Amino acid sequence: MVKNKAIILDRDGTLIEDKNYAYKIEDFEILDGVIEGLKLLQNNFLFFIVTNQSGIGRGYYSIQDFQNFNNHLINILKKQEIEILKTYFCPHLKEAECECRKPKTKFIADIIKEFKIDIKESWMIGDHPSDIQFGINAGCRTIFLTTGHGDRHLEELKSLRIKPTLICDNFLGAAKEIMKFI
Numbered sequence: 001m002v003k004n005k006a007i008i009l010d011r012d013g014t015l016i017e018d019k020n021y022a023y024k025i026e027d028f029e030i031l032d033g034v035i036e037g038l039k040l041l042q043n044n045f046l047f048f049i050v051t052n053q054s055g056i057g058r059g060y061y062s063i064q065d066f067q068n069f070n071n072h073l074i075n076i077l078k079k080q081e082i083e084i085l086k087t088y089f090c091p092h093l094k095e096a097e098c099e100c101r102k103p104k105t106k107f108i109a110d111i112i113k114e115f116k117i118d119i120k121e122s123w124m125i126g127d128h129p130s131d132i133q134f135g136i137n138a139g140c141r142t143i144f145l146t147t148g149h150g151d152r153h154l155e156e157l158k159s160l161r162i163k164p165t166l167i168c169d170n171f172l173g174a175a176k177e178i179m180k181f182i
Contacts, residue, residue, distance in 0.1 A: 003118035004046050010126030011051040013148015021055035023065045025072050033172030038082045040175045044182055049087040050107045056091035103133035129157045132164045141165040143174045
């Protein structure tokens with residue numbers, strides 16, 4: 001049986017500018033290099049977004065607000081002929097200790113099952129230590145981006161002894177590094 005490879009993407013700070021609970025379309029800003037990086041990767045990988053959205057749990061915005069904002073991103077990528085197969089999001093607060101909040105691996109298990117993914121040949125890209133721990137917990141390779149909140153979390157990553165496969169300054173650089181593994 002053929003298994004697919006995936007790029008599992010955090011959203012805020014990885015694909016788009018993280019503007020503290022981004023949910024308003026007027027605040028939408030895709031990060032430099034994301035379109036080019038996704039285009040570089042798209043012939044070899046399936047794309048998924050997995051994002052913690054505690055702003056919903058905090059009452060800052062609704063699930064509908066999240067979906068409208070996320071659909072805006074998906075449509076912009078679609079116009080560039082880039083397909084995100086599915087977005088998974090956790091609306092809960094960290095304190096809820098739910099099963100879907102990164103670094104717990106419920107959503108990666110769902111992706112593996114639904115899309116027949118070879119997780120060992122897949123990558124998680126994010127700008128928070130929890131993104132990297134999420135990928136490590138699931139058994140895939142990881143890239144920590146210093147975009148978004150990444151530069152602020154670099155020391156935390158080290159103090160927690162979380163070791164990503166790679167650390168990159170931007171999305172396009174990350175995509176080029178991934179291509180070296182193909």
